[in-house]
Amino acid sequence: MRDFTSSNAIQARLHDLVPGGAHTYARGADQYPEQMAPILVRGKGARVWDVDGNEFVEYGMGLRSVTLGHGYEPVLRAAAEAAADGLSFSRPTELELRAAEDFLALVPGADMVKFAKNGSDATTAAVRLARAVTGRERIAVCAQPFFSVDDWFIGTGPMSAGIPAVDTVTFPFNDLPALERLLAESAIAAVVLEAGTATAEPAPGYLEGVRLACDRAGALLVFDEMITGFRWAAGGAQQVYGVRPDLSCWGKAMGNGFPISALAGRREYMERGGLRTGHDRVFLLSTTHGPETAGLAAFRAVVHAYRTEDPIGRMEAAGRRLAEAVNAIAAANDLTDHLQVAGRPSCLIFRTLDAEGQPSQAFRTLFLQELLDRGVLGQSFVTSAAHDDGAVDATVEACAEAALVYRRAIERGTVDGLLRGRPVAPALRRTAAPRQIETSVLR
Known part of the structure; x- marks a missing residue:
């Protein structure tokens, strides 16, 4: 013990x-x-x-x-060398271009990318962009564990205190008719899902059917690649399954622990957040630390490892x-x-x-x-x-x-006498029960 x-x-x-x-x-x-x-x-x-x-x-x-x-040395070394030359500036760095080139070479289904620091930045930007493109409010999310800390998703779960009503609906994974019915009944801006999970591979033809259903309904298809990216393949689930989303959201393993995330997608949509659009501009992503050099250098070192190792x-x-x-x-x-x-x-x-x-x-x-x-x-x-x-x-x-x-x-038939203490509880739950957390004595 x-x-x-x-x-x-x-x-x-x-x-x-x-x-x-x-x-x-x-x-x-x-x-x-x-x-x-x-x-x-x-x-x-x-x-x-x-x-x-x-x-x-x-x-x-x-x-x-x-x-x-x-502590993977090549990533640490790249980040340290970049940081030694400065972390944050008032103009873009060459590193932003090189990192974008590296990313888009890995994800050929994407035309443009914008970096941020956490996954929720990217998924919420995707939702905002889809609403702007379609002129619709409602978001359809697959009944999978987690997509964002922001209202549009957290408001659907048990820890919704402090969040106003949200216009988000859910659908089951691998049930194409259920999604088709939802798209027929509601004006959906975006369909958000993980293309595959640890325990559920997409059924044959499912993702292709989702792609077609979104096209017919005029909804944007968004893949959450937070887990699948750099774990299923360097190019994510879309590379493995051969289905191109309109937008995709990345994070986690991009920096081997360094904080970095990304929103990627088709140029016709991503440009809505840029300077070369005839549409009303979308406030897509504008973060102080999104392009900091250590994270981008770490990402480039990760890409190199995936290109040269296995x-x-x-x-x-x-x-x-x-x-x-x-x-x-x-x-x-x-x-x-x-x-x-x-x-x-x-x-x-x-x-x-x-x-x-x-x-x-x-x-x-x-x-x-x-x-x-x-x-x-x-x-x-x-x-x-x-x-x-x-x-x-x-x-x-x-x-x-x-x-x-x-x-x-x-x-x-019981853990009694073997388990030393209370059972674990779901991380996202409405109350702090079953047991209050003891605190130390402040001095």
Whole structure:
């Protein structure tokens, strides 16, 4: 059992000073077993270290933003060299042109690109642009986990306090008739979706049907490539599946952890936010830090790595090996119906099901607890190119031991007596329940 004394003290102090104790809900302490949420101090490759000196093999990798590994030297060197010459200026830099050229060479379906700092910047700009182009208000979003922190999306979920009514509707993935009905019944400005997810590939003909349905209805098709970009392929899901969206939104792995995002798309639409349009201009993206040099240089170094190496091949190989091994462990322990690793090899998840075969947060927490005790940190098994044989071997060994505890819980029909604390809870929920967060004493 590992010691988290210093992590717990810092986490309590964070709750005093930072709402939620973290700057991203998915990073919150409520997403980890109670009193077992490590506070990290550094990372290298596929491993991280916390303030208590614990070492972990990490998965998820910065919420999927790190594909080359922590502290990847060529990216760090490029960013440092650019920063040494200045980060921000009152006019564009040559680096902005070179980064745009690199991006558009990767994404041939896009004619223009504009850089920003986070994914919500890009998705909200896409929504604004689609509304301007079509003259419509309503947005149709696929029933997938997350698209933006802005009102048009967050207003559809449980944490909608403080948000006025939004004109956003949802449709199920891989159900083309449902989307066609929605487009026939409503004047839709944009259809926003991930072309593929970790656990759901598009059915044959589905994306082509979505493209045609949008064209018929006069709606813009927007692909969210935050996760798929640089993880499915350097050119994203549109490269893999061969369907061209009108607009696409990028972020996460673009900078291997450096903050950078992008909106890309067809020239006829993107120019609405420029100086060469006969239409009313769209306030598309205008950010102080969008073109800062360190982020753009990091992006260019990432592009170079994807051109000269095979990071996707490496992360997929690690994922396939891990999934096969852990699913074999589950089978050997009669847990096939209760513990499963699934998804695209570069973007794996684990499913934790109770004795009745139902998804269970309590059983998920037990599995996380046992992995943390054995040096594995992750809400998923999302890999990076740095997950070498040693990292996978350590994870498989941890899973083999965790499976023995998991089997005891299944046999009992409960985690009682095995789980040390409360279960994890959904990151986006209306109330802070089930348990109030303790705070430290301010001095």
